[in-house]
Amino acid sequence: MELIKPDFGLFFWQVIVLLILIFLMSKYAWRPILGSIRKREESINDALASAEKAKLEMANLKADNEKMLQEARAERDEMLREAQQMKKNIIAEATEDATVKSNDILNKAQEVIQAEKKAAIKEIKAQVAELSINIAEKVVKKELNSDKAQMELVNKMLDDVKAN
Amino acid sequence: MHRNFREHNSGTMKANQSLRIVMALTLAFTMLPFASFANKDIAEAEEEFNPTDMIMHHIGDAHGWHFFGSGDNSFTLPLPVILYTDAGLVAFMSSEFHHDVEGQNVVERDGLKFVNYHEGIYQLDAGENTLKMGEDGYPANAVEPLDLSITKNVAAMFLTVIVMLFFFLSLASHHKKNAHAPKGMNNALEALVLFVRDDIAKPQIGEKKYKKFMPFLLTVFFFIWVTNLLGLLPGAANVTGNISVTVALGLFTLILIVFNGNKDYWAHIFWMPGVPVPVRILLAPIELIGLFIKPIALMIRLFANITAGHIIILSLLGLIFILENVGVAGISVPFALFIMVLELLVAFLQAFIFTMLSALFIGAAVQEHH
Secondary structure, eight states: OGGGSOOHHHHHHHHHHHHHHHHHHIIIIIHHHHHHHHHHHHHHHHHHHHHHHHHHHHHHHHHHHHHHHHHHHHHHHHHHHHHHHHHHHHHHHHHHHHHHHHHHHHHHHHHHHHHHHHHHHHHHHHHHHHHHHHHHHHHHHHHTTSHHHHHHHHHHHHHHHHHO | OHHHHHHHHHHHHHHHHHHHHHHHHHHHHHHHHHHHHHHHHHHTSSSOOOHHHHHHHHHSOOSEEEEEOOGGGOEEEEOEEEEEETTEEEEEEGGGGTTOOBSOSOEEETTEEEEEETTEEEEEOTTOOSOOBOTTSSBSSEEOOEEOOOOHHHHHHHHHHHHHHHHHHHHHHHHHHOOSOOOHHHHHHHHHHHHIIIIIIHHHHOTTTGGGGHHHHHHHHHHHHHHHHHHHSTTOOOOTTSHHHHHHHHHHHHHHHHHHOOHHHHHHHHSOTTSOHHHHHHHHHHHHHHHHHHHHHHHHHHHHHHHHHHHHHHHHHHHHHHTTOGGGHHHHHHHHHHHHHHHHHHHHHHHHHHHHHHHHHHHHHHOOOO
16 A cells, blocks of 8 residues: 555755756746747748759749750851841842843943944055055056047946946 | 778777776676675585675665675775654764674764664664564664765765766867867767757757756756766766656656746646536546556666565575575576676667657657647
């Protein structure tokens, strides 16, 4: 029976000790410990959340980069195409210009040739006339010894001229 | 990275070393009771061995802290005896009784005479010089004053307080300095604190209201656990296996329930909703008794479990002396060792169960019904 008979002295001290212990521990141990643990847990949660956010931002950034790259590529293709087009145009224009110019040159050359030809013919005609006169002079000098012969010659010449 | 690894390694080695020292000390202390029994056998070979007295002496409270030896040769730490008599407070050291528990040695203080009869301090009636026993086996010419002595159990309690303050103030000082997870012992303690918070308080009381009860739950958990563990040391006191101590612990839980119970809780006790009126009248006294039964169950469970463990170990070792055969030790000691290891588990388990059920009862009292 000794065993299950509560003893007031011990009960009294247990109550006192427990009250003091709860007070001391909650003030100097539990509060700082639990407070700091809670702070740490919050900071871990924050860190995890911000890491998640950073990951998301990274993914967005990557997508943006991809998009930008895509756009740049498209722009480059466009520019290349335009350049190609421009090249073709320039060549075409140049060809046209060249054709026109060469035609001009040809035409002018033709004209010059014509003119030169006319001039040459004119000169030849003049020379031929002079030569004819010279010949005629010599012939005349020799043959116009008689009237008859003179007349004949004149006629003949007139005929020739007509024939011309 | 490498350096860290090395530091960690040396930490483990240090831990191993300290573990070895602890083991050696434990072994040395475990041998002490055997030595004392041996002494006793030689000194009082004629005296018959009484296992009940031996066990009761070990699990009971005492006014001095007896370690080993007997009579005037014993090694006993004297503790203050504090008595509240009709003439006021009287205090003296327990050593003044000279290890006497049979009421033979009379200590005189302020004209009052005191004797220690089976660890009860009696004040002899005026004019009496020796203790006389009555017909009923109790002292006839003496009264028991209010005994507020620092007994062995109270001293052991103080020891628990010192141990707890030492470890947890160290953990707290770490937490005041930085918010990083601590290392070594502090880390283990922090894990236990988190265990009480996350596995006991939060699930039983609820996320919203658990904070208010954390100081009580944590203190009670560690007080019971540390006291249980210290109680397993040879020569130590059986504090949590003393009904007075568990009554006090149960009372704290009861007070917390009574003062924190909300309207719903009291309605469920005195006027159970949702049942017919005659049943309500029938249920009210049952529920009211239940209110008290809960902490009483807590109190008896802790007391009985711890005391039982001590009794089993002492009985197993007592077998050697009952049978007066050293060979029995070959069976008794391994069995006692096995029970001792089991008690290490029980020490934690009982602290856990007490805290868990306290949290459960408090949780029921503060729970909001929908």
